[in-house]
Structure formats: structure tokens, C-alpha cells
Amino acid sequence: MSATSSALRPPADAVAPVRHPDAPAPGELLGAHYDQCFGCGDGQPHGLRLAARAGDGVRMTAEFTVQPAHQGAPGLAHGGVLASALDETLGSLNSLLRTIAVTGRLETDFVRPVPVGTVLYLEAEVTAVAGRKIYSSATGRIGGPDGTVAVRADALFIKVGVDHFVGNGCQEEIRATMNDPDQVRRARAFEVNP
Numbered sequence: 087m088s089a090t091s092s093a094l095r096p097p098a099d100a101v102a103p104v105r106h107p108d109a110p111a112p113g114e115l116l117g118a119h120y121d122q123c124f125g126c127g128d129g130q131p132h133g134l135r136l137a138a139r140a141g142d143g144v145r146m147t148a149e150f151t152v153q154p155a156h157q158g159a160p161g162l163a164h165g166g167v168l169a170s171a172l173d174e175t176l177g178s179l180n181s182l183l184r185t186i187a188v189t190g191r192l193e194t195d196f197v198r199p200v201p202v203g204t205v206l207y208l209e210a211e212v213t214a215v216a217g218r219k220i221y222s223s224a225t226g227r228i229g230g231p232d233g234t235v236a237v238r239a240d241a242l243f244i245k246v247g248v249d250h251f252v253g254n255g256c257q258e259e260i261r262a263t264m265n266d267p268d269q270v271r272r273a274r275a276f277e278v279n280p
């Protein structure tokens with residue numbers, strides 16, 4: 087059962103999302119936006135290492151394999167880890183809009199338990215945009231696109247500027263990311279839709 091709260095229902099003046107012309111092509115793997123990101127970075131030994139791939143429209147798919155380090159109950163994924171996977175996948179959608187945004191609200195339904203060793207297959211899409219507010223939804227299935235739905239989420243992301251990270255995060259790391267010679271990763275972390 088799911089009942090999305092009113093905060094996640096787009097207002098009457100919301101518009102359909104528009105894929106940016108320079109968004110990664112459908113089928114393209116995104117790669118990590120930051121090596122130390124718990125969701126997608128390779129530098130986190132117990133991270134999700136979630137691999138997101140651009141879909142068509144303003145959609146994304148992603149996969150991650152549940153590891154022993156992700157357990158809550160013996161042999162089963164921790165709910166917070168599953169919420170992180172949904173959050174990361176939903177966050178990756180913003181690169182299709184070429185916008186930087188952070189999660190303001192995330193509502194999650196845990197529908198089925200997810201055993202260690204499962205490949206969780208996630209699909210996410212932006213459903214509406216209203217000013218700085220980006221509305222999106224995601225589903226996680228066990229094993230693949232036709233698998234049983236295990237988790238789903240609705241979210242509200244809020245567009246922010248680079249100053250959000252410079253003012254609140256680790257300045258040295260942010261400077262290093264901005265100077266990253268890997269242009270694709272640099273763009274993913276900091277590209278802002280003018």
C-alpha cells in the first residue's frame with residue numbers, strides 16, 4: 087500500500103520535465119559523480135557502487151548488488167541502504183536536466199524483503215517540475231526489469247547552486263572535483279542548466 091503525502095504532489099502550475107539537449111544519450115552509463123559518494127563512488131569499500139544508465143525522456147535505470155555489508159536482518163538488505171539506492175538513482179535523474187539538486191523529501195515503500203546477493207534493478211523518472219522543485223519517482227525490482235517490485239519511492243528534489251556545496255561541504259574536495267581532468271565527471275558534478 088502506498089499513499090504519497092501532499093508535499094510530493096506537484097502543484098497545478100507544474101510543467102512536464104524537459105530533457106536537456108546535451109544530456110547523456112539513452113543507454114549511456116553515467117559513472118560516479120564523486121569517487122567518495124556512498125551511492126556511486128568506487129572509493130567507498132562498503133558503498134553501493136550503483137551504476138546508473140540514461141534512459142529515454144527524463145528516465146534513468148540503475149543496478150546495484152546487495153552485499154553482506156548492506157544487511158539489516160541476517161541475509162536481508164537494510165531498509166536505509168535500499169532508500170539510499172533509490173535516492174542515488176533519483177538524484178542521477180538531475181543530470182538529464184543538467185541541473186544540480188538535492189533531496190528535500192523522500193518517501194519510500196518497502197514492499198518485499200531483498201536478500202543479500204540480489205541485483206536490485208531500479209527505474210526512475212522525473213514526473214514534473216515547478217520552479218526549483220523537481221518531482222520524481224522510482225521503483226526497485228528483484229533481479230531485473232521484469233522482477234518483483236521490492237521498493238518504490240516518490241521524491242522532491244530542490245535545485246541548488248554550487249554555493250550549497252562550497253558553503254556546507256568540504257571545500258578542498260569540491261575544488262578538486264571542479265579541477266577534475268575527467269571532463270565527464272566534472273560536468274556531472276557541477277553542470278548547471280543556465
Ligand SMILES: CCCCCCCCCCCCCC(=O)SCCNC(=O)CCNC(=O)[C@H](O)C(C)(C)COP(=O)(O)OP(=O)(O)OC[C@H]1O[C@@H](n2cnc3c(N)ncnc32)[C@H](O)[C@@H]1OP(=O)(O)O
Pocket residue numbers: 093119120125173174177178186187188189190191217218219242244246251259260263274275276
Ligand atoms: C563534490 C561533489 C559535488 C556533487 C554535486 C552533485 C550532488 C548530487 C548528490 C546526489 C546524492 C543523492 C541526493 C542526496 O542525497 S542530496 C543530500 C540529502 N539532502 C540534503 O542534504 C538537503 C538538505 N536540505 C537543504 O539543504 C535545504 O532544506 C534545501 C536546499 C533542500 C531547501 O532549502 P532552500 O533554503 O534552498 O529552499 P526553501 O526552503 O526555500 O525551499 C524551496 C521550496 O522547496 C520546498 N521544500 C523544501 N524542502 C521541502 C521538503 N522537505 N518537503 C516539501 N517541500 C520542501 C519549500 O517549501 C519551497 O517551496 P515553495 O515555497 O517555493 O513552493
